[in-house]
Amino acid sequence: MPKVTIFGAGNVGATCAHVLAQRDIADVCLIDIVEGMPQGKALDIRQAGPLQDFGVEVTGSNDYAACKDSDVVVVTAGLARKPGMDRMELLGKNTNIVAGIAKAIRENAPGAVIVMVTNPLDVMTYVAWKVSGFPRERVVGMAGVLDSARFRAFIAMELGVSVVDVSAMVLGGHGDTMVPLPRFSTVNGVSIKELMSPEAIQRLSDRTRKGGAEIVNLLKTGSAFYAPGTSSAQMAEAIVKDRNHVLPASVWLQGEYGLRDVFCGVPVVLGKGGMKRIVDLRLDDAEKAMLVKSADDVRKGQTEVAGFLS
Numbered sequence: 001m002p003k004v005t006i007f008g009a010g011n012v013g014a015t016c017a018h019v020l021a022q023r024d025i026a027d028v029c030l031i032d033i034v035e036g037m038p039q040g041k042a043l044d045i046r047q048a049g050p051l052q053d054f055g056v057e058v059t060g061s062n063d064y065a066a067c068k069d070s071d072v073v074v075v076t077a078g079l080a081r082k083p084g085m086d087r088m089e090l091l092g093k094n095t096n097i098v099a100g101i102a103k104a105i106r107e108n109a110p111g112a113v114i115v116m117v118t119n120p121l122d123v124m125t126y127v128a129w130k131v132s133g134f135p136r137e138r139v140v141g142m143a144g145v146l147d148s149a150r151f152r153a154f155i156a157m158e159l160g161v162s163v164v165d166v167s168a169m170v171l172g173g174h175g176d177t178m179v180p181l182p183r184f185s186t187v188n189g190v191s192i193k194e195l196m197s198p199e200a201i202q203r204l205s206d207r208t209r210k211g212g213a214e215i216v217n218l219l220k221t222g223s224a225f226y227a228p229g230t231s232s233a234q235m236a237e238a239i240v241k242d243r244n245h246v247l248p249a250s251v252w253l254q255g256e257y258g259l260r261d262v263f264c265g266v267p268v269v270l271g272k273g274g275m276k277r278i279v280d281l282r283l284d285d286a287e288k289a290m291l292v293k294s295a296d297d298v299r300k301g302q303t304e305v306a307g308f309l310s
């Protein structure tokens, strides 16, 4: 049985663990610094096994070395902003957390594929890549899968059609400058441009860009986790099962889309060993300009964290 380790047994990490277990995809190891919590959640998920008909092993640990020999490591560990903490302070703290985890992965699971989830997503993926020293194929960030799922859900809600018929593509960094691509979004092969007014498409694109904030405002404490946890599980499944799934992921670009030395969300083929190839879509000028702007934002973040890493 393959092994997936999840750092951070909070809302997103525990949801991801449950989804992976439910589908009998892999043995799952949850790691967190809070004593007893990952062990307790692991046991709880295991006890859902007889009810949901799954039998994979689910374990919890406070020891980073428990990620030993994992095929995939999902990283959701991090701190949320506390009152009085500025953005840079949070960035420094999360950089330290992710760097410590990346080092442990390098030592204990040198063949793993890392799926980053912690925010700011693209910048934290850069930290994991830098510190692990892994080839770019084995360090991917989860954001596009979630952002596209949100866009798909909104399109289905608007048109009153089944979500399973809706495909959508959202590229760019995980932030306000993400790039929903209506031209590559379809309902059973029919472009949404044929099915919706330009105003409706704009409205749904904007709602997608602010999808995370919409949920934070409703929850008041904490952020979204069902769809983010399931998105992370989908990426882990694609890798473990070598599915060659085409989905957007944040990867280290080396000239693709005219972008270099930056982590940014683009469509990739995801399977055994991680990112197998980048799918180079032909973007029009407006789409390209939005992607460049989004990548510029990530680049600024990469420069900021470089200070914490040296």
Ligand code: TXD
Pocket: 007, 008, 009, 010, 011, 012, 013, 031, 032, 033, 034, 076, 077, 078, 079, 080, 097, 116, 117, 118, 119, 120, 121, 142, 143, 146, 174, 222, 223, 224, 225, 228
């Ligand atoms: O699309 C995306 N990429 C995202 C990202 C979508 C949703 C959430 N996104 C980010 O994921 C979010 O902004 C956070 O940075 C992470 C995790 O979100 P979650 O909602 O799960 O946060 P929690 O519930 O606070 O969980 C974080 C856990 C918590 O249990 C801490 O104890 C643990 O991380 N933690 C650690 N674990 C291991 N090692 C260290 N050092 C550590 N520090 C904190």
